[in-house]
Amino acid sequence: MWKLNEKSNLPIYLQIVDLIETKIMNGELLPEEKLPPERQLAEIFGVNRSTVVRALDELTARAVIIRKQGSGTTVNAEKWGLFAGQSTNWRRYLTQGGFTPAVPYIRQAGVMERANSDQVIDAATGELPLEMTPKLETPSLSWQSFIAEEQLEDEAGYRPLRETIQKQMKKAYGLQTRPEQVFITSGAQQALFLITQCLLKPGDAVAIESPSYFYSLSLFQSAGLRIFALPMDEDGVIISELRELYHKHRVKMVFVNPTFQNPTGIVMSLKRRKELVDICAHLKIPIVEDDPFSELAALDEKIPAPLKQLDTDNVLYIGSLSKIMGSTTRIGWLIGPTAVIERLALARQEMDFGLSIFPQVLANSVLNTTGYHSHLTQLYQVLERRRDDLVEAFETILPGELTYIIPKGGFHLWVKLPVKFRSIRDFDIFLAHDLLVMPGFLFGVKETVIRVTYTRLEKQESLKVAKIIKQILIERTCEEV
Incomplete structure (x- = not known):
């Protein structure tokens, strides 16, 4: 509602300024959203048009809004403007941070x-x-038993769970890997966070298939990465578009979700998968393969094997149990070259993003029960x-x-x-x-x-x-x- 504060002692034009800034802060006005015309605002507030013009001039000077003749007045999309004032400008800090607030x-x-x-x-x-979560028995372990299991954990996670995942990937897809190449994470998003923070630097260009749920994650912006949309058709990402993005922007990494893609549900064809790993290997661009539905996909022989099977060296593979066992499981894993796994594991330790032994032991137990399949x-x-x-x-x-x-x-x-x-x-x-x-x-x-x-x-x-x-x-x- 466009209503001024009747108890305010500020001049009317500053009341209008405060009202518009508050609407922006509260999310009632969004980036690039159009404001009502000057004449309409004057009628709403019951003031002269000159008063509205003065308020809009002030907001323009603060870079809160953008006024273009013939196009009207819109909210500045560039971090919603920088706000003036004598007190600490917390709004500036909030809006310029990498992790953007929810819309x-x-x-x-x-x-x-x-x-x-x-x-x-x-x-x-x-x-x-x-x-729909698994109705499986979990082991009855004492506190001492859990403490004893910690001896089997290092920076990369609980070793028995890493061995279980390595065996299951081999059984499902024939993927040849070693436990040392498996890194247990607190869900898939922690794996993505560590990749963007530790393997890329601010200003690097990355290609992300479009549409994708990756665009809803702030972690790419927090890392200062330049994001470029990689169009798709019914077979997956379009290779010619990737080649063009690479030559234009020197793309450093490609992020894809080739199986039951979120949100489209597309399954990238085997032919397209081979083309993708070939072009990325040729251009020396690592691929991050997010595969949260791998366990379900393995039940369907018509679904192509993961990209990781086609190129074990150039693909960082992310798996997760949240889509199989429920979101509270918070167990994911990253499979990659040993040197990369060691680097990311040490980085997590330095950041103190510890991973509790409890969900790892329970997840390993469930994965090895006869009722899991x-x-x-x-x-x-x-x-x-x-x-x-x-x-x-x-x-x-x-x-x-x-x-x-x-x-x-x-x-x-x-x-x-x-x-x-x-x-x-x-x-x-x-x-x-x-x-x-x-x-x-x-x-x-x-x-x-x-x-x-x-x-x-x-x-x-x-x-x-x-x-x-x-x-x-x-x-x-x-x-x-």
Whole structure:
């Protein structure tokens, strides 16, 4: 609401300045968002237009807004401006830091998710619900037993778990590696953080497939990296585009998620995988392969083997148990050259990012139980059924209205809507209808697309999702008319 503080003793133009700055800080005004015209603001505040002009002049001088003749007034996208004042400018520190605050959409979705209202349908969370986590017995160990297991841990993690992962990768994909090349991490994001902080330097260019969930992570910005989008088609990343990016920007590393890609669900073809590892080996560009669904993918013989199998030297492979055993597991691993593993392990130790022995011992126990493979099979079947239920709901409620490719696995359906959204705030309409989805702008694209996650959707909920989207399309179409 555009309302001034009636109790303020500041001149009116400064009250307007404070109000706009506060709206920016609260996320009510976003980077590049347009402000109302001067005449309209004057009417809203009940003041002369000259007062509004003076306020906008002050905001322009502070680099908070950008005014262009014929284009109107927009919020400065470059860190939202630098703010003046005699006191410590904490806003400047907050906005110039590498880890950017969550956008209002994500904050509001988080509030709605935590509220756990019966009315809210969660088609956004990429985590397993409790009923789909493994129903396996864990070992009964004493405190002394855990302390004793610490003797089997070094900087790279709990050795029995590293050996288990090495054996499973060999069994599933024939990947020849040694335990010394396996680094246990506190989830996949810790592996990504260490790679960006320790193997790259500020200003380095990296190529990230587009769209990708990587764009929602602040760790690339915190490392000062220059990010370039690597377009994809139905077979995966487009090799000619990578070659062009390399020659233009001297790309130092490529980040991909080739199996059940997040958010599109695409599986990179074997031919494209071979082309990717060949061109990167030729250009001497390391590949970071994020493969959170490797265990599920191994159940399908039609899914190509990881890039790591095609090039064991030039690929850093990241795996995780969070998509198999639940997000609270927080166990991931990185497979790479021994020298790289040693460097990253020592760096983590210097940063004091310790990894508790407890989840490592438990994860190793679960991975070696006889029921683990049965859990994988059951999980695969449930996910497949929920995917089919969502697709059936779309085909029943919205026949021919949505564009998507049915994924071969994973958690997500990438859906293009037949309407146009003029700004990212337009996606708030989903929140208004108590439906949590992930908009395309979070994945680095400006199209009107959403990621619908089906892991938590029973059949009736999938029907509700389809009906809500149908209603949203009707409302948006009426607005366009």
